[in-house]
Amino acid sequence: MINLNVNRKSYQLDADPDMPLLWAIRDLIGLTGTKFGCGVAQCGACTVHLNGEAVRSCVTKLSRAAGQNVVTIEGLSADNNHPAQLAWNEENVPQCGYCHSGQIMSAAVLLREKPEPTDQDIDDAMAGNLCRCGTYLRIRKAIHLAAELQKKEGGTT
Numbered sequence: 001m002i003n004l005n006v007n008r009k010s011y012q013l014d015a016d017p018d019m020p021l022l023w024a025i026r027d028l029i030g031l032t033g034t035k036f037g038c039g040v041a042q043c044g045a046c047t048v049h050l051n052g053e054a055v056r057s058c059v060t061k062l063s064r065a066a067g068q069n070v071v072t073i074e075g076l077s078a079d080n081n082h083p084a085q086l087a088w089n090e091e092n093v094p095q096c097g098y099c100h101s102g103q104i105m106s107a108a109v110l111l112r113e114k115p116e117p118t119d120q121d122i123d124d125a126m127a128g129n130l131c132r133c134g135t136y137l138r139i140r141k142a143i144h145l146a147a148e149l150q151k152k153e154g155g156t157t
Contacts, residue, residue, distance in 0.1 A: 002066045006031065007075025017063035021055075022046045024062050025072055033073035033101045037130070044129030047102035048072050054109040073101035076108060083153065084108050087146035095133035103129050107143050116147055 004011045006029055013028050025031050025048070034057055037045030041056035048057045049071040050064075076082045084107045087093075094100045103126070110117055110125040117125070122143050131139065 002062055004029075004062070004065060004070065005068065006070045007072060008069075013062070015062055017061060017066070019062045020058050021048070021050075021060040021062055021065045021070070022057035024065075025057060025070070031072050031074050035098055035101060037099065037102070042128075042130070043099065044102040044106060045099045047105040047129065049105060049109065052109070052112070054106050071105075073105060076105065082108060083146040083149035084111065084143070086149055087142040091138050091142040091145060093135055093138045093142045095131075095135050099129065099131050103131065103139060107139075107146065110143065111146055111150055115150060117143060 002013045002015055002017060004013055004024060006025065011029055013024055015024055015028060022034060022036060025034050026036070034048055035045040036058060037043035039058050041059040044056065046056055046058040047054050049055070050060065051068050077085060082104070084104045088100060088104060106126055106129050110122065114121050119140060122140050126139060
């Protein structure tokens with residue numbers, strides 16, 4: 001049995017310790033906001049937070065996440081009101097929407113580490129998140145807006 005803490009809830013999973021965290025999240029726990037993209041940590045669609053760090057869940061073994069704090073897109077905010085989520089909607093970022101849970105999870109870490117990111121900060125932090133629809137300019141604009149929203153809230157995410 002593996003103890004997994006996801007979105008502030010504890011789960012006891014009877015699973016192979018080498019199973020990718022992605023499949024435990026999706027198939028065993030039933031949270032489907034985290035997406036499978038490439039399976040080799042190249043696209044970022046599967047990005048979740050592991051103890052506050054953005055990780056690719058498709059290549060993160062369940063054993064690495066055991067006993068750690070995992071946050072998925074479903075747990076990023078109580079009512080989808082994280083500044084990045086609000087900004088994504090305001091800027092109409094998603095086209096197909098498939099990659100955006102991973103994009104938002106990466107953006108949330110960036111905003112926590114750099115509350116006022118430059119274009120270069122954003123480009124560097126988001127370089128590992130691919131968007132087949134090419135909404136990169138809207139993503140950058142949304143991250144700047146999220147930084148403004150975060151600042152208005154008086155803190156970091």
